[in-house]
Amino acid sequence: GAVVSQHPSRVICKSGTSVKIECRSLDFQATTMFWYRQFPKQSLMLMATSNEGSKATYEQGVEKDKFLINHASLTLSTLTVTSAHPEDSSFYICSASPRGGTSSGANVLTFGAGSRLTVL
Amino acid sequence: GQQVMQIPQYQHVQEGEDFTTYCNSSTTLSNIQWYKQRPGGHPVFLIQLVKSGEVKKQKRLTFQFGEAKKNSSLHITATQTTDVGTYFCAENTGNQFYFGTGTSLTVIP
Numbered sequence: 001g002a003v004v005s006q007h008p009s010r011v012i013c014k015s016g017t018s019v020k021i022e023c024r025s026l027d028f029q030a031t032t033m034f035w036y037r038q039f040p041k042q043s044l045m046l047m048a049t050s051n052e053g054s055k056a057t058y059e060q061g062v063e064k065d066k067f068l069i070n071h072a073s074l075t076l077s078t079l080t081v082t083s084a085h086p087e088d089s090s091f092y093i094c095s096a097s098p099r100g101g102t103s104s105g106a107n108v109l110t111f112g113a114g115s116r117l118t119v120l
Numbered sequence: 121g122q123q124v125m126q127i128p129q130y131q132h133v134q135e136g137e138d139f140t141t142y143c144n145s146s147t148t149l150s151n152i153q154w155y156k157q158r159p160g161g162h163p164v165f166l167i168q169l170v171k172s173g174e175v176k177k178q179k180r181l182t183f184q185f186g187e188a189k190k191n192s193s194l195h196i197t198a199t200q201t202t203d204v205g206t207y208f209c210a211e212n213t214g215n216q217f218y219f220g221t222g223t224s225l226t227v228i229p
Contacts, residue, residue, distance in 0.1 A: 043208065044219045108168065109165065109217055112162065114161075
């Protein structure tokens with residue numbers, strides 16, 4: 001089945017530094033990848049839609065300059081949290097939808113394992 | 121994006137009891153998908169419903185799509201500790217996915 005690899009799984013950084021999170025589709029091509037943020041015991045908040053070869057589409061309220069997204073190839077999207085602050089501490093999850101969907105044709109999301117960011 | 125509400129937000133059940141989570145939308149849904157996220161894990165796709173009134177089963181899990189396609193439910197019969205996690209419904213429209221607020225299930229042994 002479709003596999004999405006995300007790393008690092010955990011990262012601790014100092015306030016003011018930048019952190020890059022990678023999301024790779026291992027056995028399929030993904031023209032679109034999605035980045036979510038999840039606070040403890042809360043739902044998935046869509047941050048942005050990453051489009052291969054073009055600019056990402058950000059959701060309302062998400063700072064583009066704060067959360068830089070690059071989707072340079074059909075299998076890799078990166079999220080860089082720039083000048084991180086403690087309030088950026090969260091669980092970040094990427095996901096992608098394989099072309100053609102599942103065997104039943106459903107267009108479904110495959111998620112990475114997530115990256116837990118702690119900013120000191 | 122549009123918001124899909126889920127109730128309850130949290131549910132604690134004794135092992136062996138049944139559990140149901142409901143997903144409600146103010147607009148007609150194209151389809152409904154269900155995902156499960158184990159504690160500390162990531163969401164995993166369970167099933168998709170497309171047709172009005174559709175019912176699908178996966179072992180002890182029963183998924184239903186409302187006649188008006190504005191609501192859906194997930195029912196678990198005789199819960200087990202392995203059912204612990206957060207259940208999300210979601211709608212897929214084109215290339216967008218809109219997730220519900222989720223229901224966190226705790227099963228007490």
